[in-house]
Amino acid sequence: MKKIEEFLRSLTFNIRRDRELDLNRRGFVASTLSLMGLLFLSSTPLVVLSKRAETPDLETFIANVGDLAVGDSVTFSYPKEHDPAMLIRIAENEYRAYNIKCTHLMCPVYWEKEEGHLVCPCHHGFFNVEDGSVIAGPPPRGLPTIQLAFKDNGIYAVGITQSQH
Numbered sequence: 001m002k003k004i005e006e007f008l009r010s011l012t013f014n015i016r017r018d019r020e021l022d023l024n025r026r027g028f029v030a031s032t033l034s035l036m037g038l039l040f041l042s043s044t045p046l047v048v049l050s051k052r053a054e055t056p057d058l059e060t061f062i063a064n065v066g067d068l069a070v071g072d073s074v075t076f077s078y079p080k081e082h083d084p085a086m087l088i089r090i091a092e093n094e095y096r097a098y099n100i101k102c103t104h105l106m107c108p109v110y111w112e113k114e115e116g117h118l119v120c121p122c123h124h125g126f127f128n129v130e131d132g133s134v135i136a137g138p139p140p141r142g143l144p145t146i147q148l149a150f151k152d153n154g155i156y157a158v159g160i161t162q163s164q165h
């Protein structure tokens with residue numbers, strides 16, 4: 001009678017209890033590896049896109065040399081249409097360009113010619129025109145610097161670097 005009972009139980013539950021834990025462990029490892037692979041693959045395009053946004057290879061015409069008097073500025077967009085930027089002629093042969101979204105809460109920064117610095121009106125953030133670094137106020141870091149190139153008579157934006165200070 002006991003043998004029949006055991007036989008019926010083995011037919012009903014076709015599972016070997018001693019291997020159940022092994023299968024669970026194997027299943028867990030397989031699903032974890034699958035999940036990690038899926039996460040890696042889904043994040044790869046984002047990494048590539050964000051690197052591209054950091055180092056645009058496009059060249060944008062800003063102005064002609066001589067369009068600005070010393071102390072004057074002009075706004076433009078770089079690297080994309082909705083990225084506000086500003087070119088400032090700080091001396092006869094010196095220009096600076098920055099992304100002008102404040103690094104605190106993204107308010108647009110303006111050039112205060114008389115004082116010789118960039119100002120964020122939202123919470124009184126002040127930036128150094130020489131290198132975009134923070135002089136005072138709540139901004140956590142300086143403005144991203146736009147690299148310039150001079151060709152023929154034109155001034156071009158050719159790259160952007162995040163502030164280190």
Ligand code: FES
Binds near residue numbers: 104
């Ligand atoms: S947004 Fe510029 S200082 Fe706050």
